[in-house]
Amino acid sequence: MTTRSSPxxxxxRYLALALYLGFALxxxxxxxxxxxxxxxxxxxxxxxxxxxxxxxxxxxxVVFQTPFLSYFRNSLVxxxxxxxVTTLIAAGAGYAFSRFRFRGKKLIIGLMLVTxxxxxxxxxxxxxxxxxxxxxxxxxTSLIIVYTAFNIPFATFLMQSFFDGIPRxxxxxxxxxxxxxxxxxxxxxxxxxxxxxxxxLGFVFTAAWSELLFALMLINSNETMTFPVGLLTFVSKFSVxxxxxxxxxxxxxxxxxxxxxxxxxxxxxxxxxxxxxx
Amino acid sequence: xxxxxxxxVRKSYGSVEVLRDIDLDIDDGEFIVLVGPSGxxxxxxxxxxxxxxxxxxxxxxxxxxxxxxxxxxDRDIAMVFQSYALYPHMDVARNMGFSMEIRGAPAEExxxxxxxxxxxxxxxxxxxxxxxxxxxxxxxxxxxGRAIIRDPRAFLxxxxxSNLDAxxxxxxxxxxxxxxxxxxxxxxxxxxxxxxxxxxxxxxVVLDGGDIQQVxxxxxxxxxxxxxxxxxxxxxxxxxxxxxxxxxxxxxLADGARIALPHLGDxxxxxxxxxxxxxxxxxxxxxxxxxxxxxxxxxxxSDTNVYAQVDGLGPMMVRVHGNIAARAGDRLGLKIQARNAxxxxxDGTALRRAERSA
Numbered sequence: 001m002t003t004r005s006s007p008x009x010x011x012x013r014y015l016a017l018a019l020y021l022g023f024a025l026x027x028x029x030x031x032x033x034x035x036x037x038x039x040x041x042x043x044x045x046x047x048x049x050x051x052x053x054x055x056x057x058x059x060x061x062v063v064f065q066t067p068f069l070s071y072f073r074n075s076l077v078x079x080x081x082x083x084x085v086t087t088l089i090a091a092g093a094g095y096a097f098s099r100f101r102f103r104g105k106k107l108i109i110g111l112m113l114v115t116x117x118x119x120x121x122x123x124x125x126x127x128x129x130x131x132x133x134x135x136x137x138x139x140x141t142s143l144i145i146v147y148t149a150f151n152i153p154f155a156t157f158l159m160q161s162f163f164d165g166i167p168r169x170x171x172x173x174x175x176x177x178x179x180x181x182x183x184x185x186x187x188x189x190x191x192x193x194x195x196x197x198x199x200x201l202g203f204v205f206t207a208a209w210s211e212l213l214f215a216l217m218l219i220n221s222n223e224t225m226t227f228p229v230g231l232l233t234f235v236s237k238f239s240v241x242x243x244x245x246x247x248x249x250x251x252x253x254x255x256x257x258x259x260x261x262x263x264x265x266x267x268x269x270x271x272x273x274x275x276x277x278x
Numbered sequence: 279x280x281x282x283x284x285x286x287v288r289k290s291y292g293s294v295e296v297l298r299d300i301d302l303d304i305d306d307g308e309f310i311v312l313v314g315p316s317g318x319x320x321x322x323x324x325x326x327x328x329x330x331x332x333x334x335x336x337x338x339x340x341x342x343x344x345x346x347x348x349x350x351x352d353r354d355i356a357m358v359f360q361s362y363a364l365y366p367h368m369d370v371a372r373n374m375g376f377s378m379e380i381r382g383a384p385a386e387e388x389x390x391x392x393x394x395x396x397x398x399x400x401x402x403x404x405x406x407x408x409x410x411x412x413x414x415x416x417x418x419x420x421x422x423g424r425a426i427i428r429d430p431r432a433f434l435x436x437x438x439x440s441n442l443d444a445x446x447x448x449x450x451x452x453x454x455x456x457x458x459x460x461x462x463x464x465x466x467x468x469x470x471x472x473x474x475x476x477x478x479x480x481x482x483v484v485l486d487g488g489d490i491q492q493v494x495x496x497x498x499x500x501x502x503x504x505x506x507x508x509x510x511x512x513x514x515x516x517x518x519x520x521x522x523x524x525x526x527x528x529x530x531l532a533d534g535a536r537i538a539l540p541h542l543g544d545x546x547x548x549x550x551x552x553x554x555x556x557x558x559x560x561x562x563x564x565x566x567x568x569x570x571x572x573x574x575x576x577x578x579x580s581d582t583n584v585y586a587q588v589d590g591l592g593p594m595m596v597r598v599h600g601n602i603a604a605r606a607g608d609r610l611g612l613k614i615q616a617r618n619a620x621x622x623x624x625d626g627t628a629l630r631r632a633e634r635s636a
Contacts, residue, residue, distance in 0.1 A: 175330070
């Protein structure tokens with residue numbers, strides 16, 4: 001390659017990116033479009049790119065006349081709870097895997113990989129039986145526990161790779177400077193792990209936020225329904241009320257967006273540093 | 279101020295022994311350099327002194343106090359890492375003052391000491407910068423500043439200059455030498471660069487294969503290497519070693535030449551002769567101990583390096599002070615300065631010189 005890249009090539013590059021962006025974002029646009037289209041126009045206007053009339057009626061109905069807010073709150077509790085607990089445990093485990101040699105390390109890593117090998121469908125019945133036996137059906141706690149259990153292996157490996165990217169010298173320098181191992185962890189390693197923590201939090205949060213299968217199995221009561229399960233009620237109750245369902249979907253995107261805006265600074269740093277040093 | 283003693287110190291990882299029976303006394307204020315090829319255990323030894331690596335056996339004492347199980351933070355030793363290990367999220371001032379911050383020193387005292395150290399190291403204007411905004415040499419200075427600020431009883435350096443370019447390395451080497459002169463604190467310095475070792479050390483410890491090969495002053499190691507390894511490791515260019523047979527009052531080389539070595543009491547069990555490139559003189563063809571053809575001649579100005587092919591012996595390097603007219607392809611006579619020759623037995627140990635009162 002010469003140093004001067006041809007304008008044709010860079011135009012092609014932008015075109016490819018634009019095509020990809022359009023492809024990725026189109027469903028989101030359609031979601032928003034249908035949410036804003038008045039009910040009576042959804043079928044008559046079919047696949048028109050822009051509706052002739054827009055309305056916020058769907059949003060109003062969803063927020064004030066369905067248990068949507070309760071679903072929303074439940075999902076928030078479950079997702080934040082799962083993200084926090086998982087990240088905490090994964091950070092501890094990842095640090096240990098990264099820094100210490102101990103008996104059984106290989107075995108534990110192997111077991112964690114094995115848990116990732118089974119399709120969820122296979123273990124959904126045993127999980128149901130266990131949760132039922134504990135009398136925890138229809139509770140948000142059971143979801144947090146199950147989600148945490150399923151996310152820990154991946155989150156641990158993610159955190160481990162971030163810790164691996166932080167030179168051991170830094171901790172040792174801190175210990176020479178007078179820190180205990182824990183102080184070194186808190187004052188030197190922790191601030192440098194923020195991108196990793198952000199990435200892990202974000203990953204686990206979205207995974208929990210959109211999880212349907214377990215929520216469907218373990219939750220039946222309207223009070224503890226999470227958002228993805230609640231979304232299904234639009235299908236049964238109103239014989240697929242597309243407008244409201246899409247409006248609910250748009251609202252469901254908000255916390256994810258806020259969360260990612262909040263952590264994206266760390267996420268970008270985190271993903272790139274992971275990529276370079278991985 | 280610190281006197282250190284290592285008594286039969288050992289290190290093993292599982293069944294792999296990396297250091298064996300290390301015995302070493304380090305005097306207060308001494309500058310000790312640990313050298314050896316990579317994998318010889320020199321860095322491991324330094325880290326054991328620092329407390330970053332557990333000691334598998336033996337005792338390590340500072341000022342008579344056993345340190346084996348004392349945590350790094352309680353040993354009162356500062357260390358400069360090869361990677362500098364500056365805290366990336368702290369500015370220069372906080373990096374340098376971190377040890378005082380951890381120990382709860384008041385902010386004004388901290389600021390005063392940081393400013394003082396920054397001045398001596400020429401970092402005054404950089405105190406608010408982050409490590410990533412500094413050049414390699416500046417980072418190196420900050421790492422040193424972080425070490426000196428706490429006035430520790432000993433300094434450890436783990437190949438501190440190996441990430442710098444050649445010019446900067448010379449400059450920082452002088453800086454470290456000055457630092458030692460000024461502070462007079464015990465320093466232990468690990469390097470694989472023998473020039474650093476020879477220029478900085480009061481005493482050099484040569485390590486190889488987990489054993490101490492020799493401990494001595496730079497000149498000691500240069501003039502009286504204890505064995506073949508030290509002889510070839512210390513000194514640049516490397517010493518020539520050629521097969522030889524011990525004979526009365528000297529050795530006989532493979533090409534038949536006899537070298538008289540009157541300073542050796544008995545060279546009877548010699549198998550090799552060692553001679554440094556600077557201890558061979560170039561004379562006219564037929565006038566020396568050996569006959570050779572020059573293969574390559576390097577004119578360095580101050581010196582001339584001659585890579586010669588010696589008849590019946592193989593390659594040998596010769597360094598002559600000043601300029602000589604030799605050119606590639608010339609026939610040369612080589613005269614060995616017998617009193618500077620070394621002789622090694624089959625196990626590699628150097629045969630002791632009879633005379634020479636140090």
